[in-house]
Amino acid sequence: MLRIATANINGIRAAHRRGFGDWLATRGCDVVTLQEVRCPVDALPEGAFGDYQVAYDAGSIAGRNGVAVLTRSPAAAVRSWSVPDPDRALPRTLRRHVDEGRYVEVELADVPLTVASLYLPKGGLPAHLQDPKRMREAPDGGARYxxxxxxxxxxxxxxxAARKAAAARGREFLLTGDLNVAHSRLDVANWRRSNQVEGFLPEERAWLDAQLSPRTLVDVVRRLHPDVEGPYSWWSWLGQAYAKDAGWRIDYHLATPALARSAVSAVVDREHAGVRLSDHAPVVVDYAF
Incomplete structure (x- = not known):
């Protein structure tokens, strides 16, 4: 059994204060992918990642982003956008993001599997939907969108390209992380109010839909929970969203078909020892792979 978790921890130092270290030491994961680690290497808390081997791209934006993949044994290969890959060129629209700490992938040494961690930009609203009276941030004319x-x-x-490269090496491929997009009505508690909210815009949902198919990538959690509202993985810190489970499902395991078929359970660790680790919660999947 292979246990893989993904978690947006919203700052490794804050997460450790809430008990992330104990969760990591006791959850029994073989692979853990993280987003928004938000910490340069030289400022990481002592023992930040326990006994795990770490592939880490902190990025260069102070206090923002940062992704990691933690593994039990050293990876066979590591790739991130901050290090040019002669075998896989970045599309032009991604080149501006190479120093932001948004993507890292590893080839596991003991299993024919490549695992990636992605932190996709949150974005914003298109210009025609921006209303200063309803926005927490200043209107930007649709620039973030x-x-x-x-x-x-x-x-x-x-x-x-990453999926095909893994297949050429005889490997399955798993994309995990915070995609900042909820795919369907089952993935947002108050979906009727969210049709004009970033993360649930029709064009964002269409993009995610285009990445999924029985031949390419499968949404593992939705495959195991086909008719469930959620299970949500993000809740606002404000109001009663968490208490009422009025959340969003924006943290994913997207797996190649054979790997997806091997998944036997998927759970969201809403809290650890009664404490929320972040505004997101770890999504943990067991694969009989």
Whole structure:
């Protein structure tokens, strides 16, 4: 059995104060992928990742982003956008993101599997939906929206290349992480109010839909929980969203078909020892692989 978790920890130092270290030491995961680690290497807490081997791209933006893949044994290969890959060119629309700490992947040494961690930009609203009276951030004329859409267009090409490269090496492929997109009505508690909210825009949902098919990538959690509302993986810190389980499912395991078929359970660790580790929660899947 192979246990793989993904978690947006919203800052490794804050997560450790809430008990992340104990969760990591006791959850029994073989692979853990992280997003928003938000910490340069030289400022990581002592023993930040326990006994795991670490592939880490912190990025260069202070206090933001940062992705990692933790494994029990050293990886056979590691790739991130901050190090040019002669075998896989970045699409033009991704080149502006190479120093942001948004993607890292590893080839596991003891299993024919490549695992990637992605933190996709949150984005914003297109200009025609921006209403200053309803926005927490100042209107930007759709700049954040456009940046996210360009990222997604480039990443679709990059993802297809990564999946095919893994297959050429006789490996399955698993994309995990915070995609900042909820795919369907089952993935947002208050979906009627969210049709004009970033992360649930029709064009964002269509993009995610285009990445999934029985021949390419499968949404593992939805495969195991086909008719369930959620299970949600993000809740606002504000109000009663968490208490009422009024969340979003935006943290994913997207697996090649054979790997997806081997998944036997998928759970969301809403809290550890009664404490939320982040505004997101780890999504843990067991694969009989």
């Amino acid at each position: 456009q940046r996210k859409m360009e990222f997604m267009a480039g990443f679709a090409r990059y993802l297809a």
